[in-house]
Amino acid sequence: MRNSEAPTHGGMEIEATRPSAGNGSTITLPGLSPLSETLWREKANTAEIIGDVSARLTWKDLTVMVTLSNGETQNVLEGLTGYAEPGTFTALMGPSGSGKSTLLDALSSRLAANAFLSGTILLNGRKAKLSFGTAAYVTQDDNLIGTLTVRETISYSARLRLPDNMPWADKRALVESTIVAMGLQDCADTVIGNWHLRGISGGEKRRVSIALEILMRPRLLFLDEPTSGLDSASAFFVTQTLRALARDGRTVIASIHQPSSEVFELFDQLYLLSSGKTVYFGQASEAYEFFAQAGFPCPALRNPSDHFLRCINSDFDKVKATLKGSMKLRFEGSDDPLDRITTAEAIRTLIDFYRTSQHSYAARQKVDEISKVKGTVLEAGGSEASFLMQSYTLTKRSFINMSRDFGYYWLRLVIYIVVTVCIGTIYLNVGTGYNSILARGSCASFVFGFVTFMSIGGFPSFVEDMKVFQRERLNGHYGVTSFVISNTLSAMPFLILITFLSGTICYFMVRLHPGFWHYLFFVLCLYASVTVVESLMMAIASIVPNFLMGIIIGAGIQVCMSLPRI
Numbered sequence: 001m002r003n004s005e006a007p008t009h010g011g012m013e014i015e016a017t018r019p020s021a022g023n024g025s026t027i028t029l030p031g032l033s034p035l036s037e038t039l040w041r042e043k044a045n046t047a048e049i050i051g052d053v054s055a056r057l058t059w060k061d062l063t064v065m066v067t068l069s070n071g072e073t074q075n076v077l078e079g080l081t082g083y084a085e086p087g088t089f090t091a092l093m094g095p096s097g098s099g100k101s102t103l104l105d106a107l108s109s110r111l112a113a114n115a116f117l118s119g120t121i122l123l124n125g126r127k128a129k130l131s132f133g134t135a136a137y138v139t140q141d142d143n144l145i146g147t148l149t150v151r152e153t154i155s156y157s158a159r160l161r162l163p164d165n166m167p168w169a170d171k172r173a174l175v176e177s178t179i180v181a182m183g184l185q186d187c188a189d190t191v192i193g194n195w196h197l198r199g200i201s202g203g204e205k206r207r208v209s210i211a212l213e214i215l216m217r218p219r220l221l222f223l224d225e226p227t228s229g230l231d232s233a234s235a236f237f238v239t240q241t242l243r244a245l246a247r248d249g250r251t252v253i254a255s256i257h258q259p260s261s262e263v264f265e266l267f268d269q270l271y272l273l274s275s276g277k278t279v280y281f282g283q284a285s286e287a288y289e290f291f292a293q294a295g296f297p298c299p300a301l302r303n304p305s306d307h308f309l310r311c312i313n314s315d316f317d318k319v320k321a322t323l324k325g326s327m328k329l330r331f332e333g334s335d336d337p338l339d340r341i342t343t344a345e346a347i348r349t350l351i352d353f354y355r356t357s358q359h360s361y362a363a364r365q366k367v368d369e370i371s372k373v374k375g376t377v378l379e380a381g382g383s384e385a386s387f388l389m390q391s392y393t394l395t396k397r398s399f400i401n402m403s404r405d406f407g408y409y410w411l412r413l414v415i416y417i418v419v420t421v422c423i424g425t426i427y428l429n430v431g432t433g434y435n436s437i438l439a440r441g442s443c444a445s446f447v448f449g450f451v452t453f454m455s456i457g458g459f460p461s462f463v464e465d466m467k468v469f470q471r472e473r474l475n476g477h478y479g480v481t482s483f484v485i486s487n488t489l490s491a492m493p494f495l496i497l498i499t500f501l502s503g504t505i506c507y508f509m510v511r512l513h514p515g516f517w518h519y520l521f522f523v524l525c526l527y528a529s530v531t532v533v534e535s536l537m538m539a540i541a542s543i544v545p546n547f548l549m550g551i552i553i554g555a556g557i558q559v560c561m562s563l564p565r566i
């Protein structure tokens with residue numbers, strides 16, 4: 001029996017019932033794939049039924065207020081109430097700026113620092129933080145490592161998160177099935193692409209981002225515009241896959257822009273938003289009738305979702321006014337009620353109609369009913385791999401990325417060699433006597449200063465890495481420690497190569513001082529200085545916004561340049 005079907009007794013809170021497995025064997029729910037069962041059971045660390053780790057999400061009177069830069073406050077969401085149950089696909093729809101992403105951010109505990117939330121969000125009847133792996137979230141931006149192929153991207157993700165003891169053949173089978181599920185077979189061996197590598201298309205990137213999150217079959221999945229940038233066939237395919245995931249006992253909530261009528265038919269629940277207020281929440285199939293009852297029937301031959309969005313997008317008022325003013329639009333008598341009233345009036349009517357409708361009443365009742373059932377909340381992150389496996393996989397992935405990204409170290413290596421050859425030429429054979437001591441000193445400072453501050457060269461690539469880290473960290477793929485360890489280890493060979501090569505060139509051209517130990521000391525100091533500055537810069541970059549970083553580095557360079565003159 002599913003938890004949601006557990007009977008409620010009066011106003012009392014009840015624990016979700018867990019049917020006993022009798023002799024200790026596992027009871028599984030129909031419809032769950034074997035993989036979901038395995039992963040979920042491992043997460044729950046229990047041999048009991050899988051159903052009690054499925055996700056029932058409710059939100060009640062949810063309001064989000066943001067503080068704007070001028071100190072004023074603005075309500076982005078106002079008093080939203082709704083729910084999402086396992087096995088269902090809930091679509092959030094509304095015009096641009098209506099608050100779809102904010103609702104997803106609020107539900108997944110990822111609101112910006114200037115946003116304040118009030119209301120109640122419950123997962124399985126309990127308050128829970130849904131970031132860091134409790135729920136998976138596919139954001140609007142595709143933050144991927146451009147130098148890896150699609151297959152490599154998904155494979156590394158699998159190694160980072162699947163249990164160490166799962167055979168590699170099984171992991172590979174899961175990777176391949178996810179590639180097929182997202183229709184990525186044709187581009188599986190193509191690189192994602194970055195500033196210097198032409199890679200897969202925007203729509204394919206979108207599908208890779210989704211593939212990375214559905215890989216672990218999360219019990220609760222949020223997607224912000226999963227179909228944006230996709231053609232109608234791909235959008236239908238992706239929505240169909242998400243619906244199939246939902247049917248496997250998962251809870252799927254996605255914001256969708258302008259779905260085609262075929263895509264719309266795949267939605268179970270529809271949440272329509274306009275200016276942060278609920279216009280409709282209920283069965284997607286009943287929205288058509290709701291609009292008709294509210295006085296806005298969908299005209300024949302019009303896509304229902306286009307009609308709903310047409311009714312609740314106040315931008316149409318501005319468009320109409322502009323077109324009327326320029327005489328490009330003449331309004332003749334028509335049956336469409338939207339030609340007689342403004343969209344702002346239509347929105348007000350619909351919001352008021354919904355507030356007093358049976359749909360709103362039923363939603364509130366259902367939220368109260370679900371909230372009373374206390375189920376399991378799994379606080380554990382999204383990864384089941386060990387710390388060692390995560391660090392090893394990240395180091396390997398990072399090393400491959402650095403070696404393939406021309407901008408990370410190779411470009412710097414070329415510049416270092418050119419510059420050290422130039423410096424070497426200026427100070428060529430400067431001698432080892434007392435009279436050349438100043439020249440040798442300034443040559444060494446020149447090389448140290450230049451090579452150290454050229455660490456900034458790898459900064460753009462590092463910023464891209466940070467975006468990937470941010471996404472993976474928030475989805476619980478791994479922790480900060482494994483990221484730091486892997487970045488340090490993977491950068492080491494490159495730093496050794498570039499500092500030893502440029503140091504050696506300079507040392508032997510200038511003939512700074514004879515002797516192996518002196519040479520070793522010189523290049524090791526160069527290596528240490530570059531490593532320290534690079535690590536510091538990366539650490540600062542992780543916590544300080546980019547513009548501040550620019551100021552700090554700019555000021556640092558200025559000070560260093562003026563040092564010889566002081």
Ligand SMILES: Nc1ncnc2c1ncn2[C@@H]1O[C@H](COP(=O)(O)OP(=O)(O)OP(=O)(O)O)[C@@H](O)[C@H]1O
Nearest residue numbers: 066076095096097098099100101102103112114115
């Ligand atoms: N942290 C914030 N600070 C200031 N304004 C915000 C913040 N978060 C959201 N907003 C504002 O709230 C409104 C809703 O934004 P949101 O991104 O949720 O809309 P959306 O429906 O997802 O739009 P789109 O479909 O274009 O992505 C926008 O006007 C946005 O500028």
